[in-house]
Amino acid sequence: MRVLVTGGGGFLGQKLARALAARGKLRGQDISAMELVDLAAPAAIEAPFPVTGTAADISDPAQVGALFASKPDVVYHLAAVVSGAAEADLDLGLRVNLTGTLNLLQAARAAGNEPVVVYASSWAVHGGDEPDPIHDGLELNPQTSYGAQKAIGELLLNDFSRRGLIDGRGLRLPTVSIRPGKANAAASSFMSSIFRDPMEGRPANCPVPRDFPVWHTAPRTVIGNLIYAAELEGAAFGTNRCLNLPGRTDTIGEMIAAMTEVFGPEAEARITWETDPVIETIVKGWRTALVPGKGAALGFAADASFADSVRWFLEDDIRR
Ligand SMILES: NC(=O)c1ccc[n+]([C@@H]2O[C@H](COP(=O)([O-])OP(=O)(O)OC[C@H]3O[C@@H](n4cnc5c(N)ncnc54)[C@H](O)[C@@H]3O)[C@@H](O)[C@H]2O)c1
Numbered sequence: 292m293r294v295l296v297t298g299g300g301g302f303l304g305q306k307l308a309r310a311l312a313a314r315g316k317l318r319g320q321d322i323s324a325m326e327l328v329d330l331a332a333p334a335a336i337e338a339p340f341p342v343t344g345t346a347a348d349i350s351d352p353a354q355v356g357a358l359f360a361s362k363p364d365v366v367y368h369l370a371a372v373v374s375g376a377a378e379a380d381l382d383l384g385l386r387v388n389l390t391g392t393l394n395l396l397q398a399a400r401a402a403g404n405e406p407v408v409v410y411a412s413s414w415a416v417h418g419g420d421e422p423d424p425i426h427d428g429l430e431l432n433p434q435t436s437y438g439a440q441k442a443i444g445e446l447l448l449n450d451f452s453r454r455g456l457i458d459g460r461g462l463r464l465p466t467v468s469i470r471p472g473k474a475n476a477a478a479s480s481f482m483s484s485i486f487r488d489p490m491e492g493r494p495a496n497c498p499v500p501r502d503f504p505v506w507h508t509a510p511r512t513v514i515g516n517l518i519y520a521a522e523l524e525g526a527a528f529g530t531n532r533c534l535n536l537p538g539r540t541d542t543i544g545e546m547i548a549a550m551t552e553v554f555g556p557e558a559e560a561r562i563t564w565e566t567d568p569v570i571e572t573i574v575k576g577w578r579t580a581l582v583p584g585k586g587a588a589l590g591f592a593a594d595a596s597f598a599d600s601v602r603w604f605l606e607d608d609i610r611r
Contacts, residue, residue, distance in 0.1 A: 292316075292317055292318065292320040292321060292322050292323055292364050292365065293322075293323060293324045293325070293326075293361055293362065293363045293364050293365075294311060294317060294322055294324070294325040294326070294363060294364070294365045294366075294367070295325075295326045295328065295358060295359075295363035295365070295366045295367070296308055296325065296326070296327050296328065296366075296367045296369060297328045297329075297349055297358075297366070297367065297368050297369055297370035297395065298328075298329060298367075298368075298369030298370035298371060298411075299326075299327025299328050299329050299333045299344070299369070300327065300329030300330075300331060300332075300333035300334075300344070301329065301369060301370070302467070302470050302471070302472065302475070302510075303369055303411070303467065303510070303513065303514065303517070304327060304329065304333070304367070304369045304370075305333070305336070306510055306514050307367060307369070307514050307517055307518070308325065308327055308333075308336050308338075308342070309336055310514045310515075310518060311325060311338075311518070312325070312336055312337060312338030312339070312340075312342070314518070315338075315339050315340070317365055317518070317521055317522070318364075318365065318407070318521060318522055320364075321340070322338075322340050323340055323341075324340055324341050324342075324343070324361070325338065325340065325341075325342045325343070326342075326343045326345055326358065326361070326363070327342065327343070327344050327345070328345045328346075328347050328349075328358055328370070329344075329346070329347075329370065330346065330347075330348060331346055332344040332345055332346040333345075345358065349370050349387065349391035349392075349394055349395060350386040350387050350390050350391045350394065351394070352394045352397065352398070355391075355394040355395055355397075355398045356394075356398045356401065358398065359398040359399060359401065359402040362402045362403075362404045362406070363402075363406055364404070364406055364407065365406065365407045365409070365521050366395070366399060366406050366407065366408045366409070367409045367411075367517065367521075368392065368395050368408060368409065368410045368411065369411045370387070370391060371387060371388050371391075371411065371437075371441075372384050372387040372388055372437070372476075373437065373475055373476050373477040374413075374415060374435055374437040374438075374476075374477045374478045374479065374573065375476040375477055375478040375480070375570075375573070376476035376477075377435070377436050377437035377440060378435050378436055378437060378478065378573060379476075381436055384436050384437060384440050385436075385440065388437065388440035388441065388444065389440045389443055389444070392410070392440075392443075392444040392447065392448075393447060395408075396408070396447055396448065396451050396456075396457060399451070399456070399457045400451060400456040400457065405455060405456065405457060405458055406457055406458065407457075407458045407459075407460070407521050407525070408448065408451075408457045408458065408459045408460070409459075409460050409461075409462065409517060409520045409521050410444060410445070410448050410459060410460065410461040410462070410533070411462060411464055411517075412441045412442075412444065412445050412461045412462060412463045412464070412533055413437070413438065413441045413463055413464055414463045414464065414465050414466075414506055414535065414536075414538070414577065414578065414581060415433055415434075415435055415437055415438035415441060415577055416431040416433050416438050416441050416442040416445065416463060417429070417431065417432065417433070417438075417463075417535075417577075417578045417581070418432055418433055418434035418435075418438065418576045418577060418578055419432040419433075419434050419576070420432065421578065423578070423580055424578075424580035424581060424582050425535065425578050425580065425581040425582065426582050426584065427534065427535060427582075427583065427584055427585040427586075428531075431445070434576035434577070435478075435573060435576065441463075444461070445461045445533040448460075448461050448532055448533065449461075449530075449531060449532050449533065452525065452532050453530070458525040459525070459532045460520045460521070460523070460525065460528055460532050460533075461532055461533030461534070462516060462517065462520055462533070462534065462536050462586075462591075463533065463534065463535045463536055464508065464513055464536055465506045465507050465508040465513075465536060465538030465539075465581075466479045466482050466505060466506060466507045466508070466538075467483075467507070467508055467509070467510055467513050468482045468483045468486065468505070468507045468508075468509070468546075468597075468600060469483045469486045469487050469509075469510070469600055469601070469604040469608070470483035470487065470510070471487060471604070471607075471608035471609075471610075478570055478573040478574055479574060479577075481495070481496070481497060481498055481499070481570065482505055482507065482543075485497045485543070485547070485562050486546070486547075486550050486558070486601065486604070487604070487608075487609075488561070489550075489557075489558035489559065489560075489561035489562055490550070490554055490558045490601075490604070490605070490609060491609060491610050492561075493561065494561045494562075494563060495561065495562055495563070496562070496563045496564070496565050496567075497543060497562055497563070497564050498565065498566055498567030498570040498571060499543060499566070499567075499570070499571055499574065500543070500564075500566075501542065501543050501544035501547070501564075502542050502543075502544060503542060503543045503574075504540050504541070504542050504543075504579040504580075505540070505541060505542070505543060505546065505579060506538050506539070506540055506577070506578065506579045506580075506581055507538055507539055507540075507541065507546075507594075507597070507600075508536065508537070508538040508539065508593075508594050509594050509599060509600035509603055510600075510603070510604075510607070510608075511603050511607070512592050512593070512594050513536070515592050516536055516537075516591045516592055519590065519591060519592070520591075523589060523590075527589055528589070529585075534583065534585045534586045534589070534591075535581050535583035535585070535586055536583060536586050536591055537583045537586050537587055537591055537592065537593035537594075538581065538583070538593070538594065539593070539594045539596075539597065540579050540580055540581075541597050545597070546597045547559050547562070549596065549597040549598040549600075549601055550597075550601050552598055553598050553601040553602055553605070554601060554605070
């Protein structure tokens, strides 16, 4: 069982790689090798099987083709330009999120072994005048270039799966909070920084009001769900291989209260509240009330509380 992870140097790619290393198995087989791919070669991680870090740009078909010479059995496609960056630079988003995904699907097709492809889509494919709350089976109506690029990737993943070229599964991830390390270019970056930075002793600004609702999930939950997606049989997803992952809706104020409950009051005191109209415009277009019936019925995990996310951040990630 060979595993390939694009975006393997990123937040979720690194956590997924460590989780797979700890597990050693996928789809009932021992993992024999894992390749982590990113713009800069990801650092090797400890694992009971060989792990390779490879530098490659997914927007270049030749570089993506080379990644499939070893015919990986399971491919996690996590490489992407995130929402803020894709909105700021349309050409960059198209090159990486759209062309890069097409390159990956074409390379998987050319490999000829119908690999399992787990695609990280986003709840940002929803928006605009879709009904509220969002149920499964609605037409997608993204209100950002990032969401549009992810939605096109979903259609391609479905069509390549229908043709038997790959065995695809697309998960629409909620905002994953609390993200460790540095802030990234996602418009949702504040949904982690207002918890991470104050708990690590730094100030952080919240650009939206306290009553702003957020559709979110914890890193531990989403990594478990990414692994589970590969374990399921593709046919279980039906004719649409893409689904809304379970998440939680809480307001920023409720999330801060959960942080205070677990961590104490000193973190909240480090949060400032200056509105950012650019961020607010992007995030207001996102939906926060989703009913992920299909994902729940298939057995994908949901978060019980944001307090758990805070506890897991303290256990897994905090830099004191
Ligand atoms: N984290 C979230 O809240 C969230 C929510 C919804 C969807 N997602 C999706 O999940 C996936 C992983 O997210 P993440 O939070 O780990 O993001 P991340 O930014 O930490 O990781 C993405 C990685 O892709 C790499 N990358 C960018 N362009 C590339 C290129 N041309 N070639 C090769 N690699 C390239 C980046 O260097 C980065 O390491 C992404 O597809 C993202 O859109 C994430």
